[in-house]
Amino acid sequence: MHKNNLKEEIIRISGASPNKCMKCGKCSATCPSFNEMEIAPHMFVDMVIKGRVEQLVMSDATNHCLSCFACVERCPRGVEPAHIIEAIRVIKLRQSGAPQITPAQIASVIDTEIPQQALVSAFRKFRK
Amino acid sequence: MLNIGVFVCWCGSNIAATVDIDQVVAAAKIQPGVVFATDYQYMCSEAGQKIMRNAVLEHKLDGVVICACSPRMHEATFRKNAEKSGLNPFMVEIANIREHVSWIHKDKAVGTVKAIALVNAAIAKVSLNAPLISGESSVTKRALVIGGGIAGLQTALDIAEAGFEVDVVEKLPTIGGNMAKIDKTFPTLDCAACILTPKMVDAASHENIELITYSEVESVKGFVGSFKATIRKKARYVDEVACTGCGVCMAKCPSKKSLNEFNCGLNNRPSVYIPFAQAIPNVAVIDPQSCIKLTRDKCGLCQTVCEAKAIDFTQKDELIEREYGAIVVATGFQPIKVDKFDELGYSQNKDVITSLELERLMNAAGPTGGKLQKVSDGSHPHDIVFIQCVGSRDCTARGKNYCSKICCMYTTKHAMLIRDKYPDINVTVFYIDIRTAGKNYDEFYRRAAEDYGVTYIKGQVGKVYEEDGFLVVQGSDLISNEQIKIKADMVVLAAAIEADPSAKKVASMLTASIDTNNFLTEAHAKLRPVESPTAGIFLSGVCQGPKDIPETVAQAGAAASKVIGLLVKNKLVTNPCVAIADEMLCSGCSNCFNICPYGAIGYEEKLVNDHGIRETRRLAVVNPALCQGCGACSVACPSGAMDLLGFTNKQIMAEVDAICKK
Incomplete structure (x- = not known):
């Protein structure tokens, strides 16, 4: 996909508004996975604005986002960085072909005590 | 049938870029009654006005349509111009093809169609206009100032000095406002009390000023030049004339558990109290919420000990009726509540405080006598972290979407004062942007960083939590692209400021407009910044938008000069459109x-x-x-x-x- 189309696609899928970012860094200040992510949440937002999206799709950082949404909750401008990361993960999934786990297999491998949000995140990581 | 002239203004490219001027002129020419139509680059300029005057004489016009900006902007200009050319000023109509057309449309074809429709409407209207003659109304030579902070006091002093009587209505028991709580002022670091309290005394002793404290304006009727206000003077339960301010009642009052508002709740005060030592009037007031006599009909000790016999538990609210020619709103601001910012731990940790609380902690007249100490245990702090923009530039429900404007400078002031007095304390400031526009402001900030060794970190703070008896501040350092953790003894939050809660009520009482943030709207953002669109209502200080003390004083003086300009008139020309x-x-x-x-x-x-x-x-x-x-x-x-x-x-x-x- 063309670079600009990819950027538009990320904005469309995420519903986020990277242009609202005032570069305060609150997302990265909040992020519990900051040290595991080679690209920090505030950089995701900035790189989408600048159209450096291919680099984001290539990066392993998306796999370390816990989807805890602390950055979404605390962003003073309503930018929603986690939704941007989520959109990039979706794009990666769509590019990587057929799923490697079938819906029927899911029930046997999950612990019902795990919050649903964590499950969704975990699925994304373990399907590589 | 009137002879109508139509004048289409380009407003430079403001109108001409989105409206086809030639088409508008051509369309106007074929309207019934129109004997002359032309266009010009700037109709409001002297050259433009002359075109209109000449046309009135040459074509014997008795009706004029100006197709230009909003009538709010230049209706008065063109009415005056009509008068100069011998036409009744009310024979001028304005078709607003700027705000209503060119500024809101991009498509020139669509804009032109709409402009022609509006011009035709104005032509249709002016052909039914009849000359109107303005009447006169009188001016009550007295002004009302609502709010007794630095803004209200400066306005009142300036009006009083010009020889007019002024009443200052203050809702709290003392005048002084927020500035009275402040320790030092930027960028010169002179003490706030040293520059404010003499003004308070001046206001109190001025023969033309009457201070009506612990009172609120309840209703306002009338119009410019002739307002009638009803002021509710709340019961103090203390005779203002008899009380000597000796303070014996305060010392003897057994109910000492009320939070001291003046010290931002950092200590307690008795139920009968004088807000602070330099309060004006220096008269006690009884808090009816906590007074044992007023709540349970017991005690009454203050009455027994008062030698001046000033305590009066039977006192009732009193209504005062006054007439005014002009009213100035100076209702000021308050810091927002920061307890919604859970991640910063204000509600959980005593050593997370707001900047205004820090002012009280550093003030010689504050609860610690000016000794900076931790609120939790009174010990000496070694590391202090400041967090800027707490609730400012925040478009979520927690904050305010505007910049509070004063925080960069007062945080720098705090950082500098702490480093100066306690060089052993490490001071770190988390900021998003440093905004120090103003005379000697950026120099002030650079001094803090360069000479006083204040560490500035670009980034916001994600969370503040307690660990091993210390506070840990986790934040972004965007320049080095790191997430950092700093150990701190105290954390100071630069809370956003918001319009005082009374502003909304005052504005609706005066039919003065306010914006979505409850700041009062000025009549024109650039050209009439101290007037409300409602005639006779003027704006002073932060009630109009965030500003620091120098700006407030400048605006207060400007508001006063507008009031004086109104009060010197013996008669006002009334609007004949009745x-x-x-x-x-x-x-x-x-x-x-x-x-x-x-x-x-x-x-x-x-x-x-x-x-x-x-x-x-x-x-x-x-x-x-x-x-x-x-x-x-x-x-x-x-x-x-x-x-x-x-x-x-x-x-x-x-x-x-x-x-x-x-």
């Missing part, structure tokens, strides 16, 4: 009387001759001195008897017809 009742149609139903917000409508019994039938009827009569031309009565009248001069029902319908006509 309501008028048609006695043949009026049924005396009182609908208009009930709806009129200005009390301008009365009734008389009058003998009328209705097509040969002579009878006495009850008829509505409009007092043109009181009528403000709002038009509510003409809408409410069921028989169509009420009409508004200059905006008659016929004129409005003619405008609608012109717009709807294809």
Whole structure:
């Protein structure tokens, strides 16, 4: 996909508004996975604005986002960085072909005590 | 039929870029009554006005349509110009093809169609205009200032110095406002009390100023030059004249558990108290919420010990009625509540404080006598972290979407003062942007960083938590692209400021407009910054938008000069666009009387001759001195008897017809 189309696609899928970012860094200040992510949440937002999206799709950082949404909750401008990361993960999934786990297999491998949000995140990581 | 002239303004490229001027002129020329139509780059310039004056004489015009910006901007200009050329000023109509067309449309074709429709409406209206003559109204030579902070006091002093009487109404027991709580002021670091308290004394001792403290304006009626205000003077339970301010009652009062508002709740005060040592008036007040006598009818110790016999538990609220020519709003601000910012731990940890609380902790007259110490245990702090923009530039429900403007400078001031007095304390400031526009402001900030060793970190703070008896501040360092953790003994939050909660009520009472943040709106953002769009209402200080002390004082003086300019006039020219009742149609139903917000409508019994039938009827009569031309009565009248001069029902319908006509 063309670079600009990819950027538009990320904005469309995420519903986020990277242009609202005032570069305060609150997302990265909040992020519990900051040290595991080679690209920090505030950089995701900035790189989408600048159209450096291919680099984001290539990066392993998306796999370390816990989807805890602390950055979404605390962003003073309503930018929603986690939704941007989520959109990039979706794009990666769509590019990587057929799923490697079938819906029927899911029930046997999950612990019902795990919050649903964590499950969704975990699925994304373990399907590589 | 009138001879109508149409003048289309380009407003440089403001209009001409989105409206086809030639088409508008051509369309106007073929309208009935139009004998002349032309265009010019800037109609409001002297050259443009001359074109209009010459055309009036040359083409014997008796009606003029100016197609330009909003009538708010230049209606007065062109009415004056009409007068110069011998035309009645009310024979001018404005078609607003800038704000209503060019500024909101991108498509030139669409814009041009709309502009032509609006111009046709104005032509249709002006052909029904009749010359109107303005009347006169008197001016009460006294001003009311609502709010006794630095803004209100400066305005009052300037008006009083010009020789007019001023009443300052302050809702709290003392004047002084927020500035009285502040320790030092930027960028010169002079002590706030040293510059404010003399002004408070000046205001109190000025022969033209009356301070009405612990009082609120309850209602305002009337209009520019003749306002009538009702002021509620709340019961102090202390005789203001008799009280000597000796403070014995404070010392003896057994109920000492109320939070001291003046010290931001950092310590307690008795139920009978004087807010602070330099309070004006220096008179005690009893808090009816916590006083044992007033809540449970026991105690009364203060009454026993008061030698001046000033305590009076039977005191009641008092209503004062006054008349004013002008009213100044100076209601000020308050910091927002920061307990919604859970991640910063203000509610959980005593050593997370707001900047205003820090002012009290560093103030020699504050709860610690000016010794900076941790709120939790009174020990000496070694590391202090400041967090800027707490709730400022925040478009979520927790904060305010504007920049509070003063925080960069006061945080720098705090950092500098701490480093100066306690060089062993490490000071770190988390900022998003440093905004230090202002004379000697950026130099001040650089001094903090370069000479005082304050560490500035670009980034926001994600969370503040407690670990091993310390606070840990986790934040972004965006320059080094790191997430950092700093150990701190105290964390200071630069809370956003918001309009005082009273501003909304005051504004609606005065029919003065406010914005979505409850800041009062100025009549023109650039050219009339201290006037409200409502005539006779002026704005002073933060009630209009965030500003620091120098700006507040400058604006306060500007508001005063506008008030003085109004009060020196003996007569005001009234708007002749007032309501008028048609006695043949009026049924005396009182609908208009009930709806009129200005009390301008009365009734008389009058003998009328209705097509040969002579009878006495009850008829509505409009007092043109009181009528403000709002038009509510003409809408409410069921028989169509009420009409508004200059905006008659016929004129409005003619405008609608012109717009709807294809």
